[in-house]
Amino acid sequence: MDDHGVSSVITLDGLQCLLDALARRGYQVVGPRVRDQAIVYDELARVEDLPVGWTDEQDGGHYRLKQRGDHALFGYAVGPHSWKRFLHPPRVGLWQATVVNEDRLHFEPVRDDAPRYAFVGVRACELAAIAIQDRVLMDDNHADPHYRSRREQAFLVALNCSEAGGTCFCDSMNTGPDVKTGYDLVLTELLEEESHGFLIQAGSDEGADILSELPGTPATGAHHRAAREVVERTRSNMGRSMPQTAIPALLMDNLEHPRWDDVAERCLSCANCTMVCPTCFCTTVEDTSDLEGVTAESSRRWDSCFNADFSYIHGGSVRNSTRSRYRQWMTHKLATWVDQFGTSGCVGCGRCITWCPVGIDITEEVRAIQGDSSQGEQT
Amino acid sequence: MPATDHKPRLGVWKFASCDGCQLSLLDCEDELLRVADAVEIAYFPEATRSHIRGTYDLSLVEGSITTAHDAERIQEVRRRSRTLVTIGACATAGGIQALRNFADIDDFLTAVYAHPEYIETLSTSTPISDHVAVDFELRGCPISKTQLLEVVSAFLRGRRPVTPAHSVCLDCKLKGNVCVTVAHGTPCLGPVTHSGCDALCPSYNRGCYGCYGPKENPNAAALSERLDQLGMNPSERLRFYRTFNAWADPFREESERHES
Numbered sequence: 001m002d003d004h005g006v007s008s009v010i011t012l013d014g015l016q017c018l019l020d021a022l023a024r025r026g027y028q029v030v031g032p033r034v035r036d037q038a039i040v041y042d043e044l045a046r047v048e049d050l051p052v053g054w055t056d057e058q059d060g061g062h063y064r065l066k067q068r069g070d071h072a073l074f075g076y077a078v079g080p081h082s083w084k085r086f087l088h089p090p091r092v093g094l095w096q097a098t099v100v101n102e103d104r105l106h107f108e109p110v111r112d113d114a115p116r117y118a119f120v121g122v123r124a125c126e127l128a129a130i131a132i133q134d135r136v137l138m139d140d141n142h143a144d145p146h147y148r149s150r151r152e153q154a155f156l157v158a159l160n161c162s163e164a165g166g167t168c169f170c171d172s173m174n175t176g177p178d179v180k181t182g183y184d185l186v187l188t189e190l191l192e193e194e195s196h197g198f199l200i201q202a203g204s205d206e207g208a209d210i211l212s213e214l215p216g217t218p219a220t221g222a223h224h225r226a227a228r229e230v231v232e233r234t235r236s237n238m239g240r241s242m243p244q245t246a247i248p249a250l251l252m253d254n255l256e257h258p259r260w261d262d263v264a265e266r267c268l269s270c271a272n273c274t275m276v277c278p279t280c281f282c283t284t285v286e287d288t289s290d291l292e293g294v295t296a297e298s299s300r301r302w303d304s305c306f307n308a309d310f311s312y313i314h315g316g317s318v319r320n321s322t323r324s325r326y327r328q329w330m331t332h333k334l335a336t337w338v339d340q341f342g343t344s345g346c347v348g349c350g351r352c353i354t355w356c357p358v359g360i361d362i363t364e365e366v367r368a369i370q371g372d373s374s375q376g377e378q379t
Numbered sequence: 380m381p382a383t384d385h386k387p388r389l390g391v392w393k394f395a396s397c398d399g400c401q402l403s404l405l406d407c408e409d410e411l412l413r414v415a416d417a418v419e420i421a422y423f424p425e426a427t428r429s430h431i432r433g434t435y436d437l438s439l440v441e442g443s444i445t446t447a448h449d450a451e452r453i454q455e456v457r458r459r460s461r462t463l464v465t466i467g468a469c470a471t472a473g474g475i476q477a478l479r480n481f482a483d484i485d486d487f488l489t490a491v492y493a494h495p496e497y498i499e500t501l502s503t504s505t506p507i508s509d510h511v512a513v514d515f516e517l518r519g520c521p522i523s524k525t526q527l528l529e530v531v532s533a534f535l536r537g538r539r540p541v542t543p544a545h546s547v548c549l550d551c552k553l554k555g556n557v558c559v560t561v562a563h564g565t566p567c568l569g570p571v572t573h574s575g576c577d578a579l580c581p582s583y584n585r586g587c588y589g590c591y592g593p594k595e596n597p598n599a600a601a602l603s604e605r606l607d608q609l610g611m612n613p614s615e616r617l618r619f620y621r622t623f624n625a626w627a628d629p630f631r632e633e634s635e636r637h638e639s
């Protein structure tokens with residue numbers, strides 16, 4: 001954890017002061033909340049809005065909320081939402097064109113008033129995912145203005161994970177569970193019999209500024225040790241692991257492996273995995289015109305390599321079979337992403353496993369291609 | 380649609396159906412006057428009494444073919460229509476009335492009618508595309524009025540309508556819904572169902588009923604395994620696939636696999 005010189009210990013009141021301080025600075029505060037029997041990301045005003053005392057049980061195609069038996073505020077793993085839905089929204093209006101004087105077209109960009117977000121409870125894998133999307137969508141030469149305006153203004157309150165989910169494998173992707181970089185503030189929940197507080201550290205000047213406004217006590221060596229124990233315990237509880245091998249070469253050398261047919265039998269090509277994946281960035285553009293033929297609109301929405309239209313070119317779709325679509329998804333995430341952007345496209349958050357309606361497990365698929373399917377079942 | 384010096388003529392035709400899809404057009408309230416402005420509504424028994432003969436630039440066809448008379452009438456509609464668009468599950472897949480296709484029509488007739496001998500009907504309910512060439516199919520039971528306006532707007536400009544064939548799941552995720560199958564254990568047809576309803580049922584914590592029929596490239600067999608794990612027995616699974624789009628091939632084949 002790169003300490004910005006400041007660290008302290010705050011209580012639940014201190015956490016409320018943090019939420020208030022962010023709101024006072026004009027941030028729209030977003031964090032985990034319980035809705036429809038899951039923990040989603042939504043606007044947050046009070047500490048009590050957090051999923052107090054809740055945890056989740058996660059497995060392939062399976063998610064259930066459970067009571068914890070304590071009052072932990074962050075005692076669960078990531079849910080169906082990721083910060084992608086705020087930084088790279090599912091739908092964005094692009095432009096409008098209007099016919100003026102018979103045949104002249106007037107083009108007008110759709111105004112994009114990007115909110116200033118403060119995200120509370122950003123986990124290590126999610127920081128890694130944001131860093132990946134930064135590389136894809138904020139590259140100097142090809143920045144996406146919608147992403148950039150949201151991203152540059154965002155304030156990130158990170159969180160060292162105190163609970164690994166049944167489908168988490170950040171440890172084997174080297175992205176977590178400890179937060180290392182890329183945050184404004186980072187919290188570690190310290191929950192003991194007689195005390196409940198947070199170790200809080202700053203990672204940016206603005207973070208340090210806000211931290212100095214919070215009521216707290218200076219952190220001691222014992223607090224730092226306790227925080228390290230929290231993440232080490234989490235590390236030893238990962239529900240899944242990615243095989244430690246040269247995965248890009250493994251996949252690219254096995255493009256005709258029979259396992260692709262096998263997974264195609266099970267896969268619904270429903271696109272859920274790409275939607276929940278915090279790094280998948282693909283979009284399509286939809287153009288419509290009105291009844292009068294006077295106004296045309298162009299907008300962008302999330303798309304997926306599991307759809308036929310995604311690979312549609314003159315003459316038809318390139319990837320018609322589920323086999324070719326699943327292979328595109330997995331080889332892009334784990335192999336060609338490295339060539340394109342210099343890192344894996346997977347951060348080990350486990351969302352694609354949990355939220356796949358039929359529980360297809362990317363780590364198990366790799367293991368099967370590696371010829372080591374005996375270790376596929378891990379809990 | 381090619382430029383003409385008159386307003387494009389719109390025909391709305393009814394075959395075996397409940398009228399719900401035609402009503403979607405009347406339901407367009409705010410946009411209805413704009414529709415009436417953009418096209419000459421030349422035949423629309425649900426909305427007007429005028430029967431105008433001649434040809435139609437755009438025909439919207441609702442309903443399935445269930446009688447010999449209708450099988451002939453659709454040929455006439457096709458001859459008179461420059462562009463023919465079918466609207467709704469009846470027209471695109473045979474509708475709920477296609478349940479007859481799985482049974483003996485005479486059994487139904489004797490069970491339902493006091494004098495079955497007066498009833499003249501075919502033994503099947505079939506989609507319009509089984510009878511004539513169809514330029515575009517708009518799915519849904521009922522169709523979405525937003526999509527209907529999009530289709531009419533598109534055909535008036537000669538462009539492709541934006542009615543994507545992906546899963547209901549994708550729309551569910553765009554909306555930020557929590558998946559009812561994964562988080563609640565509720566059976567849902569969303570993964571095999573065509574987009575169009577904006578994930579209406581999952582948005583209210585219900586499983587998808589498949590009103591928009593099969594999506595492109597559906598894998599109903601794999602979904603059925605999941606439905607089995609969720610506790611649906613074979614006859615429940617059969618009924619799950621056998622509703623408004625029962626006769627659409629992927630749903631029909633899957634329901635037949637669960638016949639005992």
Ligand code: SF4
Nearest residue numbers: 277346347349350352
């Ligand atoms: S591929 Fe799966 S585990 Fe990896 S980042 Fe995406 S959703 Fe998470």
Ligand code: SF4
Nearest residue numbers: 280281282305329332
């Ligand atoms: S895996 Fe598919 S949806 Fe995701 S970024 Fe790659 S091509 Fe796009």
Ligand code: SF4
Nearest residue numbers: 267268270271273356
């Ligand atoms: S892997 Fe799972 S979530 Fe992804 S498309 Fe296939 S069935 Fe859907």
Ligand code: SF4
Nearest residue numbers: 548551558559567569
């Ligand atoms: S609720 Fe149904 S439609 Fe929505 S993601 Fe889940 S399976 Fe798909």
